[in-house]
Amino acid sequence: MNFNHSILEWGWNVFFQTQLEMRPLANDEVVARIINQEREMYRVVYFTADGAEKAQAQLTGKFRYEHEHINLEYPGVGDWVICKLHSDGDQALIHEVLERKSCFYRKEPGSGARAQVVAANVDTIFVTMSTNQDFNLKRLDRYMSLAWESNASPVIVLTKADLCDDIDSLILDVESQHMGVPVHAVSAFQPETVLTLNPYLAPGKSLVLLGSSGVGKSTLGNVLLEKDQLRTQDIRESDDKGKHTTTSRSLYQLPSGALLMDTPGMRELGLLDHRDGFESQFEDIVDLATQCRFSDCQHRTEPGCAILRALQNGELSTDRWESFQNLDRELRYFQRKSDPEVAREERQKWKKISLDLRVRLKHKSRGEI
Ligand SMILES: Nc1nc2c(ncn2[C@@H]2O[C@H](COP(=O)(O)OP(=O)(O)OP(=O)(O)O)[C@@H](O)[C@H]2O)c(=O)[nH]1
Numbered sequence: 001m002n003f004n005h006s007i008l009e010w011g012w013n014v015f016f017q018t019q020l021e022m023r024p025l026a027n028d029e030v031v032a033r034i035i036n037q038e039r040e041m042y043r044v045v046y047f048t049a050d051g052a053e054k055a056q057a058q059l060t061g062k063f064r065y066e067h068e069h070i071n072l073e074y075p076g077v078g079d080w081v082i083c084k085l086h087s088d089g090d091q092a093l094i095h096e097v098l099e100r101k102s103c104f105y106r107k108e109p110g111s112g113a114r115a116q117v118v119a120a121n122v123d124t125i126f127v128t129m130s131t132n133q134d135f136n137l138k139r140l141d142r143y144m145s146l147a148w149e150s151n152a153s154p155v156i157v158l159t160k161a162d163l164c165d166d167i168d169s170l171i172l173d174v175e176s177q178h179m180g181v182p183v184h185a186v187s188a189f190q191p192e193t194v195l196t197l198n199p200y201l202a203p204g205k206s207l208v209l210l211g212s213s214g215v216g217k218s219t220l221g222n223v224l225l226e227k228d229q230l231r232t233q234d235i236r237e238s239d240d241k242g243k244h245t246t247t248s249r250s251l252y253q254l255p256s257g258a259l260l261m262d263t264p265g266m267r268e269l270g271l272l273d274h275r276d277g278f279e280s281q282f283e284d285i286v287d288l289a290t291q292c293r294f295s296d297c298q299h300r301t302e303p304g305c306a307i308l309r310a311l312q313n314g315e316l317s318t319d320r321w322e323s324f325q326n327l328d329r330e331l332r333y334f335q336r337k338s339d340p341e342v343a344r345e346e347r348q349k350w351k352k353i354s355l356d357l358r359v360r361l362k363h364k365s366r367g368e369i
């Protein structure tokens, strides 16, 4: 695995490197990071020994087939993936998604238990809320509960501070409701207020701007980019509430060396249904499973497995068993992500590993890793 150091500038770190040590790349494979997504069309930056290149990418048919019911295994912006390139190098096929360090997902509007990856592998989530009409502590709670599940660290960014008469009491309200979470009030028109975000913008760190449409995410993004790169809502359109100015998620390199993801405003922020609903939907299978000989039966090859028996004699259809397994996997994934104990252990583990990496990088910052 010979990478040019530019991969570090796109946020590569030992968490991902370790995964490649377990699963070395084949000759025709490259590592890439997804920097834009529109439905199932992706744009990636990929890495070779010479540097970084960009390409359009799609999932392989096999990937789609194998993960059809598990949207969370579909890649999203920020994901690290393994691709194969077409001969000209500007088209790629995505074969695998590396394990994520963090993942902010939301329930797909109107889709039951399906979920959608919004931002993968970000270190900090800027939960934005404007200090004027949009300000709503309940909505902030919903964003924050999803942010906590993501494994990334949330930071609350109150925007349009120039329009607010009593910003200090707003900050106090927010702080008292979200103890321990940093709260910053910024105005895109007063760039010195944006400097308070600098601590989160270290080289190689990934950040995402999340929040409702029109709160000023892209305008703030342009201040951080130090140029007018992101399209923002025209002042004249400002009353047009239904409209999203940003229409896709993209990852950009900031002059500070950090990576910033701009996202379209979210209208609906569904939380995922509870496991109970799922089990009542599959009562027959839950019942069968209690009749297996072993209480930890995996229903694969175990003797005395009631599920295998029911599949064999037609009492349980393979279709129904498959949809159960797919949903079960998806729910387990959520559980893993939302268990605070697991999350804390993971954080400790990665704190130590990233320290080790920083030491390694100090020695190798100009060469290959
Ligand atoms: N007064 C004031 N207006 C702002 C500020 N930041 C943004 N705006 C205005 O708010 C409007 C919306 O800004 P955008 O940056 O396009 O909002 P967005 O959050 O990216 O919206 P979507 O892309 O639709 O999700 C624009 O007209 C901006 O000029 C600010 O700090 N103060």
Ligand SMILES: [Mg+2]
Residues within 6 Å of the ligand: 217, 218, 219, 231, 232, 245, 246, 262, 263, 264, 265
């Ligand atoms: Mg925008």
Ligand SMILES: [Zn+2]
Residues within 6 Å of the ligand: 289, 292, 293, 297, 298, 299, 300, 302, 304, 305, 306, 307, 308
């Ligand atoms: Zn069984």
